[in-house]
Amino acid sequence: MGSPAFDGIGARRNYEWMAKWILDPKAERASARMPQVFRGAKAKENSEAVAAYLASLKTSSEVKLPEYKDAVREGEAPTTPLFERLHCNACHVTSGGTVETNKVSLHHVAAKFPPEKLIEFLRQPNAHYTWIRMPDFRLSAKEAKELAEFLTKDSAVAPPKVDDALIEKGKTLVQNSGCLNCHSAKLDNKFTGPQADKWEQGCLAEMPPEKAPQFNFTAAERADLQAFGRSGRESLFRDSSAEFAERQTRVLNCNGCHGQVEGFPALEILGGKLKPESSARFIAGEISYKPRPVAHPRGEPWLEARMPGFKARAQLLAEGLAALHGYGPKTPPEPAIDNELAKHGQKLIGKDGGFSCVSCHGVAGLAATEVFESEGINLAYSYERLLRDYYYRWMRNPLAIDPQTKMPVYFEDGKSPLTEVLDGDAEKQITAMWHYLRLGQKMPAPNVGEAP
Numbered sequence: 001m002g003s004p005a006f007d008g009i010g011a012r013r014n015y016e017w018m019a020k021w022i023l024d025p026k027a028e029r030a031s032a033r034m035p036q037v038f039r040g041a042k043a044k045e046n047s048e049a050v051a052a053y054l055a056s057l058k059t060s061s062e063v064k065l066p067e068y069k070d071a072v073r074e075g076e077a078p079t080t081p082l083f084e085r086l087h088c089n090a091c092h093v094t095s096g097g098t099v100e101t102n103k104v105s106l107h108h109v110a111a112k113f114p115p116e117k118l119i120e121f122l123r124q125p126n127a128h129y130t131w132i133r134m135p136d137f138r139l140s141a142k143e144a145k146e147l148a149e150f151l152t153k154d155s156a157v158a159p160p161k162v163d164d165a166l167i168e169k170g171k172t173l174v175q176n177s178g179c180l181n182c183h184s185a186k187l188d189n190k191f192t193g194p195q196a197d198k199w200e201q202g203c204l205a206e207m208p209p210e211k212a213p214q215f216n217f218t219a220a221e222r223a224d225l226q227a228f229g230r231s232g233r234e235s236l237f238r239d240s241s242a243e244f245a246e247r248q249t250r251v252l253n254c255n256g257c258h259g260q261v262e263g264f265p266a267l268e269i270l271g272g273k274l275k276p277e278s279s280a281r282f283i284a285g286e287i288s289y290k291p292r293p294v295a296h297p298r299g300e301p302w303l304e305a306r307m308p309g310f311k312a313r314a315q316l317l318a319e320g321l322a323a324l325h326g327y328g329p330k331t332p333p334e335p336a337i338d339n340e341l342a343k344h345g346q347k348l349i350g351k352d353g354g355f356s357c358v359s360c361h362g363v364a365g366l367a368a369t370e371v372f373e374s375e376g377i378n379l380a381y382s383y384e385r386l387l388r389d390y391y392y393r394w395m396r397n398p399l400a401i402d403p404q405t406k407m408p409v410y411f412e413d414g415k416s417p418l419t420e421v422l423d424g425d426a427e428k429q430i431t432a433m434w435h436y437l438r439l440g441q442k443m444p445a446p447n448v449g450e451a452p
């Protein structure tokens with residue numbers, strides 16, 4: 001699924017680190033997907049030549065970095081590093097560590113990135129590599145700088161030495177060694193590999209010959225690839241979105257955060273909860289508001305973590321998560337809003353004569369009135385967020401979905417304690433509130449009782 005672009009890479013990555021990486025990617029990062037291209041007696045020399053050529057590629061098309069604001073947090077200055085507060089450690093370790101963990105070590109970043117380029121990377125990880133697994137935290141310039149300083153604090157790096165004589169040799173090697181089968185560059189690809197019907201040879205042989213790239217496939221992976229070779233390449237395109245979601249949530253380590261920390265929504269239910277359209281925008285990082293508040297109105301931190309964006313995969317992930325729960329990629333339209341019902345809904349959500357949902361939930365411009373322990377999500381977002389079925393299930397019994405939730409159960413045996421409205425019928429009241437929620441940002445403010 002794509003590889004980093006070579007365009008301008010010499011300005012973004014240090015020569016010495018590249019030479020080490022090219023010589024043996026897996027030694028630098030256990031989960032590297034790049035194969036070891038050069039092996040045998042000349043491996044080190046060739047890797048250095050190629051790195052010297054790449055280091056000479058200093059200019060690339062201008063990248064315009066996004067400008068995000070700092071997350072505002074009132075109260076005392078936090079003592080835990082931003083790295084922890086944002087849960088970077090769900091996927092990373094900062095020291096060398098063992099390569100046994102599936103976490104990517106960041107011990108080497110001072111050697112790999114020129115300082116300014118590390119900050120740029122953090123602000124837009126996918127700028128030169130669309131399918132990178134590192135998500136986009138929409139960091140402000142200040143946050144990115146703080147993280148970069150944290151990651152490089154103990155490391156002094158000598159300025160890289162590049163042997164200019166190697167550059168031409170490296171260029172030829174890049175053209176002839178298959179690098180350009182994966183990486184893009186303004187350069188002709190002169191690689192000639194074995195025919196693709198020889199699935200038992202070259203890099204797929206049990207002992208790959210020296211001139212073939214070494215992917216370190218396990219026996220099982222080799223067997224899968226060979227079976228795939230026999231069955232024809234069409235099967236590549238038969239991949240269903242549900243399978244995609246199952247595989248990618250593992251590859252991307254979504255559960256490194258979800259299900260680990262209190263307040264993070266559980267990943268398993270999301271496909272049966274969110275409309276795939278809004279889920280796709282959310283996963284891509286394109287929704288500008290943060291559903292759950294960062295801090296209690298009194299100032300103590302609440303859910304400071306933010307969901308990072310996984311832009312390239314968001315659409316398929318959202319469709320796949322929905323498919324795992326039997327929902328299609330498009331939410332079917334609903335009949336027109338019934339204004340009478342919406343009026344009943346407004347009353348029910350308000351305070352006097354209603355359930356006083358507004359004590360915990362904001363409604364469009366109106367903030368929640370009495371938040372004690374846990375704030376709900378602003379109800380003006382609910383219609384665009386939630387699948388209709390989920391809303392009904394949640395309203396009938398939120399505890400059945402989330403046993404930890406602070407949201408009260410309002411209905412029992414299909415009956416409502418508010419007998420005056422719509423015959424006290426639970427389903428009718430839930431429907432009335434749905435019609436009100438469907439007004440979204442146009443929801444007229446509900447009654448919030450007497451001013452104190």
Ligand code: HEC
Pocket residue numbers: 083086087088089090091092104106109112121122132133134135137147252253254256308
């Ligand atoms: C969901 C998992 C995940 C989270 C959370 C995450 N990262 Fe990453 N990050 C990755 C992966 C995977 C890579 C390797 C990307 C690649 O090159 O394919 C990466 C790469 C990086 C790199 C570049 C390392 C290199 O060798 O190129 C830095 C720096 C980095 N992450 C910093 C951070 C910081 C800071 C945070 C928190 C704000 C963070 N990451 C959160 C998964 C994650």
Ligand code: HEC
Pocket residue numbers: 002003004013018021022025031032033034035037038050051054174177178179180181182183213
């Ligand atoms: C089979 C595809 C493939 C081939 C062939 C390949 N690479 Fe890579 N390369 C990748 C991928 C994928 C990454 C991203 C890191 C990872 O997941 O391994 C990468 C990362 C890199 C990086 C680090 C970029 C960064 O900023 O982190 C460099 C440098 C690089 N490759 C150079 C080369 C050179 C030089 C060759 C040829 C000698 C080559 N690659 C051959 C797939 C490939």
Ligand code: HEC
Pocket residue numbers: 086087088090248249252253254255256257258264265270274279282283290291292303305306307308310317
């Ligand atoms: C760094 C931690 C982290 C990682 C990794 C992460 N998430 Fe999240 N995710 C969050 C947080 C925090 C929220 C709640 C955001 C909020 O309400 O402000 C969230 C919310 C969501 C939501 C919206 C749920 C709702 O009810 O509003 C979806 C969908 C989601 N994540 C999907 C994913 C997927 C898919 C992945 C992996 C590709 C993933 N997340 C990886 C932290 C993470």
Ligand code: HEC
Pocket residue numbers: 265292348349355356357358359360361374375376377381382385386391394405406407408410433
């Ligand atoms: C005591 C506080 C409290 C009260 C009162 C309350 N809720 Fe909630 N509500 C919550 C919490 C907490 C959540 C879960 C938020 C989350 O997923 O992070 C929630 C979630 C919801 C959701 C799902 C929102 C979304 O977009 O994911 C809806 C819809 C909802 N509540 C409707 C109502 C209605 C209607 C009432 C009144 C009948 C009500 N709530 C009363 C606390 C409350």
